[in-house]
Amino acid sequence: MNFENNQVVVRKMARALARGGLANAYGHCSVRMDEHSFLVCAAQSPGLIKSGEAGSVVPVVGDLPEGVLGEVRMHQQIYQRRPEVRAICRFISPNVLALSAMGYTPKARHGFGSYFYPQVPFWPDPALIRNDQAANGVAQTMGGACAVVVGCNGAVTAGETPEQALTLAWFLEDAARVELAVLAAGMADKSPLMSEDQARNRATWQGRIAERMWDYLTAGDPE
Template sequence: MRKAARALARGGLVTAFGHCSMRVDDGHFLVCAARPMGLIDAGEPGTVVPVDGPLPPGVLGEVRMHQQIYSRRPEVQAVCRFMSPHVMALAAMGESPSARHGFSSYFYPKVPLWTDPALVRNDDAARGVAETMGAAPAVVVSGNGAVTAADSIEKAVSLAWFLEDAARVELAVRSAGGSAHVTFKHADQARQRATWEGRIAERIWEYLTAGDPE
């Protein structure tokens, strides 16, 4: 988890804000320390959080989103919340990326968007974010970044990196006047491209954790 936090920072996906977590068991998950993720030290402890119930002291209020995702999706083993620049720019327009290239195929046809710009610091809002996300691998949280979820921390981090690149491409396509172009003609095309075979997550993980102290 600490490596994931530092990887998100190394990839430019977080600055002073953001958090990631890993499921411990059916009723608990471990969230990283509540401080800038790139500054989390080797061996620095996180906090065990119940999937249901109040947040422990010192845990950031937005971690309620993690609770709601874990409670709804037993297959999810890791969650990342991040605030990357291109995702934030699109969200400021009330938009999220469409599937326009290989990395964005994982979010076909489009990333769900939670439209309330308020900080997600209460259970009702966290439930709304999780319900908007549904079974998707990510959700953009308007004005407050995005969240990814997967069956491993490596995939959750990879999806965060993919989502930022999807937003970068979306903005470039829009600025070039190409919004009407459809890259994937049907869902099967996107599913075929959105593979984890060939060490996809492993290579992203190696790239973002190279030189990590742990």
């Protein structure tokens, strides 16, 4: 994918986060360009990014360019550790936020939750991630998982494609919705959880799973 195509993809992904109710005034997303750099969306509300508005090229290792949001350090740390990751979404969605306020993250209770088996990792510090030490801690907490909840400040998802990163963001919010419903019903200790084999079999990308969610969340996009 060439540079201009990456710019379009990042803009569409950002607007899709807003369209899907996953990001309000805050959030950002990126795509890896090569082993040394990635492209992050413009530093403003994801849903307000206009057609043709350029994102910024950021080094995987090194200082953030001027004007790039401080929390993009999390993208750097994840890309450094995870060569298979090609795209990242950082977002603050309602159910993930509500669940994290109780110190909880979703468990693998339904199909969309299976992608996060056995449970989404949790970074407990409520501070914004605006220094390398904190960003390193978030990436270490995430490990090889496809998502991490960042204190009471939302979450990060990482995928092998932009479509996967965006889809995982939507899946994580839905898994949080289910977890909250189970907790509200007083059934957290009684409701079934997926086994490792069940989750592995269910968490598939076959059948255009990510592509269909991408099409759904980007429908009507100006680009």
